[in-house]
Amino acid sequence: MRTLRTLPALFKVGFVSALAYRAEFLVWMLTSTLPLIMLPLWHAVAEQAPLAGFSQGRFTAYFFTGFIVRQLVGNWASWTINYEVRSGALSQRLLRPIHPIWFYATESLASIPLRSAFAFPAAVIALLVTDTSNLAHDARLWAMVPVAIFGAWAIGFFAHVAIGALSLWMHQSIKVVEIWSAGFFVFSGYLVPIAVFPRWLQSSPHWMPFEYMHGFPIDLITGALSVEQATRSLGAQWCWVGILGLVTVALWDRGLRRYGAFGG
Amino acid sequence: MHERTAGLAASLRSVFRREHKLVKAVDGVTFSIARGERVGFLGPNGAGKTTTLKMLTGLLHPTSGTIDVAGHVPQRREAAFLDQIMLVMGQKQQLIWDLPPADTFELNRAVYRVPRDRYDATVNELTELLELGDLVKKPTRELSLGERMKCELVAALIHQPKVLFLDEPTIGLDVSTQVKVRDFIRSYNERYGATLMLTSHYMDDVAALCPRVIVIDKGRLTFDGSLDELVRNVRPEKRLTLHFRGDVGDDALSPLGQIIERSEGQVVLQVAQSELAAAVSRALATLDVVDLTVEAAPLEEVMSELFTRGRAARAREAGREPDEAE
Numbered sequence: 001m002r003t004l005r006t007l008p009a010l011f012k013v014g015f016v017s018a019l020a021y022r023a024e025f026l027v028w029m030l031t032s033t034l035p036l037i038m039l040p041l042w043h044a045v046a047e048q049a050p051l052a053g054f055s056q057g058r059f060t061a062y063f064f065t066g067f068i069v070r071q072l073v074g075n076w077a078s079w080t081i082n083y084e085v086r087s088g089a090l091s092q093r094l095l096r097p098i099h100p101i102w103f104y105a106t107e108s109l110a111s112i113p114l115r116s117a118f119a120f121p122a123a124v125i126a127l128l129v130t131d132t133s134n135l136a137h138d139a140r141l142w143a144m145v146p147v148a149i150f151g152a153w154a155i156g157f158f159a160h161v162a163i164g165a166l167s168l169w170m171h172q173s174i175k176v177v178e179i180w181s182a183g184f185f186v187f188s189g190y191l192v193p194i195a196v197f198p199r200w201l202q203s204s205p206h207w208m209p210f211e212y213m214h215g216f217p218i219d220l221i222t223g224a225l226s227v228e229q230a231t232r233s234l235g236a237q238w239c240w241v242g243i244l245g246l247v248t249v250a251l252w253d254r255g256l257r258r259y260g261a262f263g264g
Numbered sequence: 265m266h267e268r269t270a271g272l273a274a275s276l277r278s279v280f281r282r283e284h285k286l287v288k289a290v291d292g293v294t295f296s297i298a299r300g301e302r303v304g305f306l307g308p309n310g311a312g313k314t315t316t317l318k319m320l321t322g323l324l325h326p327t328s329g330t331i332d333v334a335g336h337v338p339q340r341r342e343a344a345f346l347d348q349i350m351l352v353m354g355q356k357q358q359l360i361w362d363l364p365p366a367d368t369f370e371l372n373r374a375v376y377r378v379p380r381d382r383y384d385a386t387v388n389e390l391t392e393l394l395e396l397g398d399l400v401k402k403p404t405r406e407l408s409l410g411e412r413m414k415c416e417l418v419a420a421l422i423h424q425p426k427v428l429f430l431d432e433p434t435i436g437l438d439v440s441t442q443v444k445v446r447d448f449i450r451s452y453n454e455r456y457g458a459t460l461m462l463t464s465h466y467m468d469d470v471a472a473l474c475p476r477v478i479v480i481d482k483g484r485l486t487f488d489g490s491l492d493e494l495v496r497n498v499r500p501e502k503r504l505t506l507h508f509r510g511d512v513g514d515d516a517l518s519p520l521g522q523i524i525e526r527s528e529g530q531v532v533l534q535v536a537q538s539e540l541a542a543a544v545s546r547a548l549a550t551l552d553v554v555d556l557t558v559e560a561a562p563l564e565e566v567m568s569e570l571f572t573r574g575r576a577a578r579a580r581e582a583g584r585e586p587d588e589a590e
Contacts, residue, residue, distance in 0.1 A: 002343065002377065005374075005377070006374045006375055006377075008374070009370065009371055009373075009374030009375070010371070010374070012370075013360065013363070013367055013370075013371045016363055016367060017360065017362065017363060020362040020363060020403075021362070088356060089356065091318070091323050091351070091353070091356060092356060092357070092358040094322070094323055094341065095321060095323070095346060095349075095350065095351055095358075096346065096372075096375050097343035097346035097347055097375065097376070098375055257325050259323065259324070
């Protein structure tokens with residue numbers, strides 16, 4: 001109850017901080033434009049005929065939607081936690097009567113309006129250059145979109161906090177983020193839509209969390225899934241949220257017993 | 265803790281065989297502090313002061329023993345406990361670096377559920393006492409160290425904690441800011457009846473704020489009592505400073521006590537407490553004294569002597585020379 005009542009203040013501070021770091025956000029956004037840069041390549045591949053059902057227009061819709069999804073669900077809590085554990089700055093969070101995970105969560109969520117403001121032009125461009133046939137037409141699919149976006153964010157957030165919590169055991173857990181990111185780039189549909197994967201590899205991503213952080217919300221928005229498929233994927237996505245949430249809380253609570261409050 | 269000697273060979277060796285050493289940062293320290301008391305927690309570097317404070321605030325989990333602070337076990341980090349305490353660290357900050365301190369104050373108001381009117385009154389009072397003015401509206405990164413420390417104190421006290429732990433609160437501050445911070449801490453303690461535990465390497469902080477001191481060295485408690493008692497135990501001699509006219513030879517001064525410092529027209533003598541009255545009478549009778557002061561030995565010297573004795577005692581126990589590395 002106390003945490004809920006504190007959330008507006010946490011969001012406010014998070015948003016004001018995001019504004020203070022607006023230049024950094026812009027740079028971060030530039031680093032997430034790789035799929036857009038690769039778009040001409042996919043256009044060329046699909047010039048003669050659609051590839052695995054992907055026409056040029058569908059590729060455009062996929063990668064622009066992917067860019068927007070990425071802006072909405074991006075996370076960096078692991079870097080923050082790593083720094084705070086090593087520098088001892090975590091102590092100040094621990095002294096407050098609110099679980100630190102709430103601080104990290106609101107910091108991430110509160111920056112979404114700013115990131116949306118940056119992502120909005122991309123959405124406008126996407127609508128202008130592609131026709132609406134590449135978007136979902138079923139209202140039920142659109143109703144699932146906010147839940148799927150939040151689920152995608154939650155998977156990324158819990159994974160980042162879990163990796164950040166590993167720094168309570170390891171000197172630096174940032175290297176683990178790189179492993180996680182490699183998995184994300186390959187299996188989420190970030191660089192290559194999963195439908196374009198070789199047939200023998202196509203089912204593997206369904207058993208990993210990465211697809212539910214990126215490819216699934218895109219497929220939902222671009223109407224690539226039936227309502228039944230979308231419901232099943234949404235269930236799987238939230239199973240991952242639950243699993244990673246439990247792992248994160250367990251790692252965090254056990255890790256805190258080892259916290260050395262570094263730096264004096 | 266993991267340890268290895270310097271160099272490439274040692275580094276490579278440690279990849280295959282890490283050597284660990286068990287170090288007791290705090291060992292068998294027992295004390296209790298009454299509500300509203302101001303206590304100095306002293307010790308040389310690495311004595312275990314900060315470790316103890318972190319255990320008392322629930323940041324570190326002790327491997328054994330029990331701690332009770334305001335009726336709570338700190339490492340459980342219950343909200344009711346965290347509502348009552350605060351740890352201010354001179355070298356760490358809770359202020360949000362790129363935002364004005366006012367934003368951190370507002371965040372703490374929400375986190376600690378401080379009613380708006382009480383918050384406004386507290387912040388106004390604290391900012392006035394610390395002469396902060398509009399500084400709370402400037403981004404923290406643009407404030408000087410002293411200004412930041414004052415704002416840290418405001419942020420730490422918004423919820424009016426009943427137990428306040430201060431770890432080097434005046435480190436790096438100029439002398440006038442140190443005095444202001446000390447005065448402020450004392451007035452907070454007196455006004456709210458808050459219990460205060462302070463670590464500082466500045467003995468002036470301790471002398472000004474703490475009637476009682478607890479000393480630890482190498483994780484062990486070596487003294488717990490009043491500051492006067494500590495000085496009497498370690499350096500019972502008094503400092504007698506004489507200012508006189510004319511030239512006075514050492515032969516006239518040495519019978520009064522041990523000469524510590526000598527300059528033109530002034531001498532500082534160390535005199536045993538029992539011989540002080542006689543020494544003063546004799547000085548007044550035999551010298552052309554224009555001014556005279558009697559003081560206890562400086563606290564820095566007292567502490568230094570106490571730590572030196574501690575090192576010597578440990579060396580004797582371990583059968584080595586006192587100046588050999590521990």
